Amino acid sequence: MLMLALTWLPPVTVVAATPGQAAPASLYEEAPVTWKSTLETRLAELEAGFPGEFGVYVQDLNTDESYSWRGDEWWYLASLIKVPVAIEVFARIERGELALDDSLVLRQSDYVDGAGQTNWQAPGTPLLVEFLLEQMLTVSDNTASDMLIHHVGLEAINRRARSLISSSEEQAHERLGEITTLVDVRRHLYGAMHPRAFELSGRDFIALRQAGNMAQRIEAFRIRLGVSRDALQMADMDQAFDAYEATGLNGGQLSAFGEMLASLSKGRALSPASTAELLSIMRRTRSGERRLKLGLPGELSFAHKTGTQHRRICDAGILTQDIAPMGLSPPALQEPPPRVVIVTCTRGPLSGGRAEQALAEIGAAVRSSGVTGRP
Template identity: 40%
Template sequence: MKFAVVFLTWLLAFPAVAQKNWTASCLTNMSQLDDSFPGDLGIFVKSLKDGSICEFQADKRWYLASTIKIPVAIALLKEVEKGHIDLQKKLTLKQSDYVDGAGDLLWQDPGKSFTVQHLLRNMLEQSDSTATDMLIKLMGIETLNKTTHELAPDFAPLTTILQVRYDAYSEIHPKARTLSNIDFIELKKFPVSKRYEAFVKRIQVPTSELKATSIEEAFEKYYARGLNSTSLRSFGSLLEKLSQGQILNKKHTELVLTYMQKMKTGENRLKAGLPNDILFAQKTGTQVARMCNVGIVTSKKNAQQKTVIVACAEKYLDQAGAEKALKKMADALTEEGAFKNF
């Protein structure tokens, strides 16, 4: 009994030490998950309540895929706050705006108009790539990268979603740059295993001129260039600043986080392994052999109790397996007690 009283007194005297115990097992579990995964895993987790951190391969640069839509949203709203852009301004959808991928703008007729805020919502809730590129064009790629670099210097240059296609496919042959946005939409209709053949047929060049033998090889060469990438720690720091209201005003901070909480993709990733009684403002990203899931976990009972999570997988065999790996990472965090006091 005396020992129990002494131990309880120690816990009360050093609550932060007691709460941080989960981080030690976290590192071990993440390492074991990575060892059993046919590819590479990385994660950065930080409790914004007590500063506890678990990180595994968090300094390595990871390709971010559609999670770049968070810095796009931030840069856009910074321009709104400067008075350079009006959220109610209407943009007209053009044939040249369509980008393959998620989102319902791809199915809307050219000539229809949408407010900037509608495009912002589509980008964060649906991961709408057409909306994303329209917003980047509106503010300018230079503005996007300048703002992002000021807030998170470790971020490599970001590009439009369509530019990713041009850059990656040009690793097979530079004639890829002659294709239209619609050509890439047509190519996306083929499974990855058939897409290379369809691309070669479309550009009509001799086999001897091809610089990569598969879509996978082309994208690996593209990833090696480092575009649209950063460390998990750097992305975590950006999310922390966003969550704490250090980047945008209160209204715009809440707007971004609300849209992220309503995101319609990624139900089988981190979210599937997190506790049920939390809010998760998140964004997912998927590309050839690349997957990320980032977000801010908030307690429903105490809005000040928040945890930032940034997790990525790469060089895996199949998407379903990568999604399961991200779920297992969240499972481990939950079991370790990372959200025990939520």
């Protein structure tokens, strides 16, 4: 009886209730199963059990089909911004203004807290551009990053990053926030607590990081400024990070960042030789082994960059099968090898391990969707 009654209803459009961008289907038509619909179903299951939110952008570079789960929301990109820094450095190399075997001198003002070997070098040490790129991309060395940023300039980096997004100039500014130096990330973060944070040097922030946990760092910050606790405008780092993220600095849409990676992969950003060199470095990334890469097909290579900040982590890159230069398919193959851009970020959970687990599960979901080849 119920089925008979339904036949008299007018056609109804069902709109997806999840954050994904799946096409609506008629009530009487069974939507075709695609890699996008398969991925959306799995992401909905994953986020239901995740103590926070995540965003995902996936683009099949062979067909230009893309899928977004909160990918058009604003996300803090953390150290993902080091990829456009590297693109600008390679562009200067192509123009003959810089070379991989050129040296930049480490200055006292270059030091920033974080991983990598650059902080262990003495002021005045000449460091090869090739070394700085390797440190910036594979271990996310902040001091190496700022040395390169100071050399090529933030204006050029921001201009080039936005030029690689498939949007008008005005829209590109709305989709990708201003990239800053890594030391200014610290100044803006602590500046949410007290404006005199902008007086501090990179060495000061290294000392704050060494002070201990977040509460101890705030206390060390207060003492360094010589102000009372009442003078601090925020009580904890959670509030400070939220205020900093709200500025839009070093943030953007995951879809915009994904389009930038697509431009890089397709040779729109750099020459074939420079593209190959940059992606080769990104394949050697040593951070994030338990993020996307853990869930992706092991027979494919992942040229990627990670980002980590308080309650926020990211992983983004280009998944390929290295059987032909620039991803071209040999004539003997019936189908082109997979070339897929994946951009992911999480926000919310205090546990970095739980956030990394979510990214690994997202990687597995991308793999099982079929976009990377046979699941």
